[in-house]
Amino acid sequence: MKEATDKIFGEIQPFNPKKVTFPSIGKCIYCDASNVTLTDEHIIPLSMGGVQIMEKASCEACCKIINKFETKFAKEIFGTFREKHRFPSRHRKNRQNEIEVTKVNGDKFVVPLSEFPAPTYMIKMATAGILNGMPPSVDTSFLWQFVVITNDKELDDFTKKYGQDVTYKLRFLIKEFAQTMAKIGHAYVMANFGNIEFEKLSTDLILGKTENPSLSYVVGGSWEILPPIPNAGHIWGIRVLLTNPDTLLIIADIRLMAASSTPNYHVVVGRTRDKNAIQKIIQICRDSELNSTA
Ligand SMILES: [Zn+2]
Structure with a gap:
């Protein structure tokens, strides 16, 4: 694949990012x-600390579908992690200060949430299939690997105090993970390029439209786990890639919770061969590059 353009813009959000609002494009x-x-x-879902909002962006039907997997993503993958780190919640009153843990032998006891290491996981992914010339039906997500994310020092301290035989439950949700990444990437691109016509590549996965959507066609990631960036929150960026023959791919880069050792993800959100659209998109990239260096 010939790479003519690989411009990137975006930001490293601080842990408590500024509220940003993107205007509506008048349709879902x-x-x-x-x-x-x-x-x-x-x-990025509010439940994950996302504060950037696109106004009037989702219809009721799509909202319902997205809510379902985002809730699972936030609750079942990051549940105790979010509690511990006080991520925003629509149900603030239910906040806990303690958590019940279970030992291997089934004994239960209660510990302060501040001491609990609250492990969570992310998924190591290979490059998205479309970037490797794979057809949409080929699903390589069986090669993805789970990486447990925890604070080593907290885990050490906790094990010293409470013993080695504490159990941690994590439910592996591959599809919801891929759908949430696809949704975040798609929404960032639509917030920036929503008024330009291009072929949408990730909406089938987001809306679960095909019966067995290949999770790995448009969603991928860095195989290596990146070192922590102190005080960073979530990171996003948009890249464009000019491939043969004269096709522009629009790619969103996402790294959640960059203050921990986490992987990078990419979502191939759109594709266009229209010269006008390509020019407009590259111009927006150039302008934003000028803004960020000014
Ligand atoms: Zn809709």
Whole structure:
């Protein structure tokens, strides 16, 4: 694949990022429906500390589908992690200060949440299939690997105090993980390029439209786990890639919770061969590069 352009713009958000609002494009960013009630959309879910909002971006039907997997993602993968790190929640009153842990022999006891290492996981992914010339139906997500994310010092201290035989339960949710990454990437691109026509590549996965969508066609990641960036929150960026013959791919880069050792993810959100659209997109990239260096 010939690489003519590889421009990137985006930001490393601080742990408590500024609220940013992107304007509506007057239709649902997932299914294109207009003349329907549209609701504001958090680009990174609020439950994961996302504060960037695209106004009137999602129709009711799409919102329902997305809510379902985002809730699973936030609750079942990052549940205790979010509690411990006080991520935003719509149910603040239910906050706990303690957590019940279970030993291997089934004994249960309660510990302060501040001492609990709250392990969570991320998934190591290979490059998205489309970037390797794979057809959409080929699913290589069976090669993905789970990486447990925890603070080593906290885990050490906890084990010293409470013993080695504490059990940690993590439910592996590959599809919801891929869908959440695809949704975040798609929403960032639509917030920046929503008024330009291009082929949407990740909406089938997001909306679960095909019966067995290949998880690895448009979603991928860095195989290596990147070192922590102190005080960083989430990181996002948008890249464009000019491939043969004259096709522009729009790629979103995402790294969640960069203050921990976490992988990078990429989502191939869009594709266009239209010269006008390509020019507009590259211009936006150039302008934002100028802004960021000014
Ligand atoms: Zn919709």
